[in-house]
Amino acid sequence: xxxxxxxxxxxxxxxxxxxxxxxxxxxxxxxxxxxxxxxxxxxxxxxxxxxxxxxxxxxxxxxxxxxxxxxxxxxxxxxxxxxxxxxxxxxxxxxxxxxxxxxxxxxxxxxxxxxxxxxxxxxxxxxxxxxxxxxxxxxxxxxxxxxxxxxxxxxxxxxxxxxxxxxxxxxxxxxxxxxxxxxxxxxxxxxxxxxxxxxxxxxxxxxxxxxxxxxxxxxxxxxxxxxxxxxxxxxxxxxxxxxxxxxxxxxxxxxxxxxxxxxxxxxxxxxxxxxxxxxxxxxxxxxxxxxxxxxx
Amino acid sequence: xxxxxxxxxxxxxxxxxxxxxxxxxxxxxxxxxxxxxxxxxxxxxxxxxxxxxxxxxxxxxxxxxxxxxxxxxxxxxxxxxxxxxxxxxxxxxxxxxxxxxxxxxxxxxxxxxxxxxxxxxxxxxxxxxxxxxxxxxxxxxxxxxxxxxxxxxxxxxxxxxxxxxxxxxxxxxxxxxxxxxxxxxx
Numbered sequence: 001x002x003x004x005x006x007x008x009x010x011x012x013x014x015x016x017x018x019x020x021x022x023x024x025x026x027x028x029x030x031x032x033x034x035x036x037x038x039x040x041x042x043x044x045x046x047x048x049x050x051x052x053x054x055x056x057x058x059x060x061x062x063x064x065x066x067x068x069x070x071x072x073x074x075x076x077x078x079x080x081x082x083x084x085x086x087x088x089x090x091x092x093x094x095x096x097x098x099x100x101x102x103x104x105x106x107x108x109x110x111x112x113x114x115x116x117x118x119x120x121x122x123x124x125x126x127x128x129x130x131x132x133x134x135x136x137x138x139x140x141x142x143x144x145x146x147x148x149x150x151x152x153x154x155x156x157x158x159x160x161x162x163x164x165x166x167x168x169x170x171x172x173x174x175x176x177x178x179x180x181x182x183x184x185x186x187x188x189x190x191x192x193x194x195x196x197x198x199x200x201x202x203x204x205x206x207x208x209x210x211x212x213x214x215x216x217x218x219x220x221x222x223x224x225x226x227x228x229x230x231x232x233x234x235x236x237x238x239x240x241x242x243x244x245x246x247x248x249x250x251x252x253x254x255x256x257x258x259x260x261x262x263x264x265x266x267x268x269x270x271x272x273x274x275x276x277x278x279x280x281x282x283x284x285x286x287x288x289x290x291x292x293x294x295x296x
Numbered sequence: 297x298x299x300x301x302x303x304x305x306x307x308x309x310x311x312x313x314x315x316x317x318x319x320x321x322x323x324x325x326x327x328x329x330x331x332x333x334x335x336x337x338x339x340x341x342x343x344x345x346x347x348x349x350x351x352x353x354x355x356x357x358x359x360x361x362x363x364x365x366x367x368x369x370x371x372x373x374x375x376x377x378x379x380x381x382x383x384x385x386x387x388x389x390x391x392x393x394x395x396x397x398x399x400x401x402x403x404x405x406x407x408x409x410x411x412x413x414x415x416x417x418x419x420x421x422x423x424x425x426x427x428x429x430x431x432x433x434x435x436x437x438x439x440x441x442x443x444x445x446x447x448x449x450x451x452x453x454x455x456x457x458x459x460x461x462x463x464x465x466x467x468x469x470x471x472x473x474x475x476x477x478x479x480x481x482x
Contacts, residue, residue: 056374
């Protein structure tokens, strides 16, 4: 028994001496730090729905979105390209966790404002959190002229709201998924039995094809308004070039603002009510503490 | 007490004693800095990290340096930092850059003064290894020394490809400056 222990000690120490080299010693010096997982999605949107990403602090994103008409509208409308809905938006990174945005879409002449707050960030190292959670809220006001309608329209009727929890995880370098439970509330709806408060569950993802291109599918399953509207489904292709991100996609929603594309999608993929769309994201810096001129 | 017992106790302590001696030759530098500069026709990019760590064995003049790639800050925008880590250095796949090797000149670390030295070793960046010889200056003072080195990295040697659309914004040759102060390892 003693001899065994003796042998064990020798082996232990011999391996200890020979196992040590400078690189290992260096690793011992390294303390663990928290590393936030970056770029779960390339842009702040998956397709039409919001992704968990925010512009960084001091950065703003200028956004141009287009939804064209349906592909089944035929040659006369040039397969939808004659009809166009556009949204212009600005999204500001106020802090690394909070982003505020304003936008204007041509469909229903909607003005919108939104806030996205990172509650939990996916991280590795000191703490291991395999997913991130953000809260997204949007308020949209339609400026449509209701003069021709018989109904009396008060200002409240023009408002609609959306609130989303964005729960996302970068599973690997090339695969990210996101769940987006959503509540939409519209003060005025189109049908008498249509609910004002609508629930939907969104699922989206990103599959990277290369470092700069990816395929993004997105689906919103509607929970309590299936009798009135269809589910939103779109499939996008993203590519980035330095400061720009281009997203090209096919989807079945006409509207671009969040309460409308989730709550009022009436296109049906199987009937060919598919619209081509694209978004262009351009990032600008409005304040940068690391000015290179200070250094040279 | 049996002889075997005494020997085993002695052997238990001897190796740690040996390492003690070895450790006296070791000098470490925590939070040393590395900065890089890319000067291209349309854009100058600068970033710096203070997470560089180094260790030098003055007995045999061997050394090891390493730096986490995602610790670089600066750049011209936060997006540029993201691109640096995501598209160019692939920092999740290759989290660290390393330089390990030996100092060529046989300098006496006990004599204070400034010396020009060259270091030859393996540079590991973006998962690719390259044998490099870089020169620098060492200033030795009582019980500590400082190292300053400026050298160039060629991106194509480390499999970092620049897409044609940004080749006017990123230089092929990146100038790197390393500053480190070494103290005895405790």
